[in-house]
Amino acid sequence: MKNSLTFVVEPDTGKLTVEVSGAAKDTVHEFVKVLGKGTSINCARPDKLTIRLTSPQTPSATDDFSIWLYDLYHNSVVDGPGRRSVIRVAGCSVRCPGCYVPQTHDRANGYLVSISSIVNEIFENRHTHDGVTILGGEPFDQAASVAELVSRLKKRGLHITVYSGNTLETLIGRKDKSVDYILTHIDLLIDGPFVAQLSQGAGEYRGSRNQRIISRP
Numbered sequence: 605m606k607n608s609l610t611f612v613v614e615p616d617t618g619k620l621t622v623e624v625s626g627a628a629k630d631t632v633h634e635f636v637k638v639l640g641k642g643t644s645i646n647c648a649r650p651d652k653l654t655i656r657l658t659s660p661q662t663p664s665a666t667d668d669f670s671i672w673l674y675d676l677y678h679n680s681v682v683d684g685p686g687r688r689s690v691i692r693v694a695g696c697s698v699r700c701p702g703c704y705v706p707q708t709h710d711r712a713n714g715y716l717v718s719i720s721s722i723v724n725e726i727f728e729n730r731h732t733h734d735g736v737t738i739l740g741g742e743p744f745d746q747a748a749s750v751a752e753l754v755s756r757l758k759k760r761g762l763h764i765t766v767y768s769g770n771t772l773e774t775l776i777g778r779k780d781k782s783v784d785y786i787l788t789h790i791d792l793l794i795d796g797p798f799v800a801q802l803s804q805g806a807g808e809y810r811g812s813r814n815q816r817i818i819s820r821p
């Protein structure tokens with residue numbers, strides 16, 4: 605994803621985000637001149653500048669889905685069965701005391717990326733994984749985007765594990781069609797908040813003993 609310019613339009617607000625990776629400053633300034641002054645937002649990658657325009661743009665029928673991403677990595681053997689690529693989303697409303705990844709709580713610590721770029725990255729690295737894990741942050745805070753991501757990954761036959769700080773019962777109780785779509789199309793759900801007092805002996809893939817590994821929820 606180096607030396608790239610990625611344009612992301614948020615379908616719900618029409619905001620345009622331009623991800624600039626490895627481009628010369630002059631190029632960035634040319635875009636600012638054409639697109640207007642935006643807001644530079646923080647990004648997890650030190651070599652990337654992201655500009656979000658403050659004026660909403662009109663979404664079109666060709667808009668891609670996007671998601672707030674904290675980072676994406678491969679070859680994990682601790683985030684679900686086998687060797688996995690991991691999509692870690694940014695933003696978490698659960699806020700468990702003692703959380704190991706507080707840096708993922710604020711969406712602004714991540715960056716908005718198109719789902720197609722994530723899917724492409726996963727498939728370019730297909731030799732490095734047996735499946736994909738989506739964790740956070742809290743994936744169900746972005747249920748519509750995660751549902752789209754799950755749909756595209758599942759069409760390619762990938763095994764999908766999702767972590768949530770909410771219990772399965774809470775998620776079902778939302779009666780949200782995107783949440784329901786995720787729950788009925790993934791292979792494993794690891795649910796429940798992290799409870800620091802229950803962290804000893806939590807078992808494979810889990811942070812605390814209250815969390816459950818639920819197959820085909």
Ligand code: SF4
Pocket residue numbers: 696697698699700701703704705706708740741742768769770797798
């Ligand atoms: S749900 Fe996950 S990311 Fe959110 S506070 Fe709990 S452990 Fe941390």
